[in-house]
Amino acid sequence: MAEMESVRVAYGRALAEYGAENEDVVVLDADVSASTQSHYFGSKFPNRFFNVGIAEAGMVDVAVGLALGGKVPFVNSFAFLLAFRAAEQIRTCIAYSRVNVKLAAHYAGLSDSFDGPTHQAISDVAAMRGLPEMTVVVPADATEARLAVKAAAEYPGPVYLRLCRNELPVLFDDSHPFQIGKGVTLRRGGDVTLVSTGVMVGRSLEAAEELGRLGIDARVVEMHTVKPLDVELLVEAARETGCIVTAEEHSVIGGLGGAVAEALGERAPVPVVRVGIRDRFAETGPYFDLLDRYGMAVADVVSAARRAIAMKRER
């Protein structure tokens, strides 16, 4: 079993550390800094930390003003609140207005598992991905969360950084080549490509091992940037392996699966089977059990791969 590390703590510490390097970084939170771990930054740089209370929409607009004044704001709240309560602020004042605000969207997917569906975010990638000018990044482990802080801060323009609440297996070390917009091939293979984000990257690697035992040679591509999508890497994978499985902690509608199907439909049509939540809300429970229950088990990736290969052969 791989070492586990908290994604949110890695993010919070990295943000505080990066704050020393870049004095323009300011951080906003809406009364959840103890959850989002933005408190690390807040205690280190109290003058650059603004807790605006339970006011996500207002927080996003205040951040817009700070960005207009030359600052690089990191806005922190739960993913569902940023993507939905503050959706219009994000659309009008960040995306359309092209204002350099970073949205740190915490407790994403099912990762606020015990708080239940009110707090889980399974449609946020769809909402954010639909906005012109928006960049959507989903780190797969604590290392990527750390790397994403600096990458997002130095990336010109809005970024939606989707973060897991939990400890996840550590997949990468700091030499990991993390570049916004560039997918990473983690495992070579010629029979099928597993394209995944977030917690499903680790699970896809496990699924590839399992598939190997079944004589199936699976490629694994980590697509930490859902938008802009690394279409060239995908087209190459589609042409070389002839079928694709997408795996994400999100509804199968509008997230990574949607993005990949859209791109390949136009560039390299091959069977695409989507692993994710099948258009329903989840429930309360332990995180990893919920992932298994709602269609994101390693076994689900394995069976999706077999289905994709069967479809490829039927063509």
Place this chain on the structure above:
Amino acid sequence: MSASVTPQPAVGRHGHHSEEVILSLEARARAIRRAVVTMVHGAGSGHPGGSLSAADILAALYFHQLRIDPAQPHWEERDRFILSKGHAAPALYAALAMRGFFPESELITLRRLDSRLQGHPDRNKTPGVEMTAGALGHGLPIGAGLALAARLNGATYRTYVLLGDGEIQAGVVWEGAMAAAKYHLDNLTAILDFNGVQLDGMVADIMPLEPVAEKWRSFGWHVLEIDGHNMRQILDALDHAARIHAMPTIIVARTVKGKGVSFMENRSAWHGRAPTQEQYQQAMAELADPEVKHG
């Protein structure tokens, strides 16, 4: 309870602005109004009512108060003005053009394909437009952020936000109001264009706002109440706001929707509608400068 609230005396008793300045700004406001009517007539759509109510305030800001340089629209130390009631774009564009940010001849392109003058302000298209607006409720929290940035940067610019009255029915405005008070943003001045009329009817019927001054006071703001068509009161209030320490100021400007065009005044029907040719001619006659009228 309300008896304990002392109304602010009308400012302007100690006004030091010369009659010449006042007359020139009043003339400028009339010119903005004529441009508004001409632009909306030319475009065949737009929002004349709320543009006309804000014309005097915009004239005061752009031709007297704001520290800006049309030759350098991105000058770091410029005062920031956000038109939060973005539907008053025609009045903003008129003020910007007359102030020299772009040619006045461009005004007639409002709402046309390829025009830099979008239906609502776009910071990326129009020189001098500080922030995109149109969806209501954003300007105040954004202004608070700009004021915070000024403090962090040690910059001396002031931030001004013009709000519509219907607009402050939106909860996010009050989120911004609380943030501005919490951070003691005395470099932020809001102006409320209280014309009493919104798209669907009278503000008092749709969603009453009174007692509006008490609302702002209770949110930690310094409140000034003026006649938003009295140029001397506008100038004095803007000066007064800049002298307040440790709290943001809002100028509640009582105005008339459609001000200056008799058939538009106080009528919600003129919130968003273009005049016919005949109405256009009547409006322009009513908005003519006095010497022309009587000459």
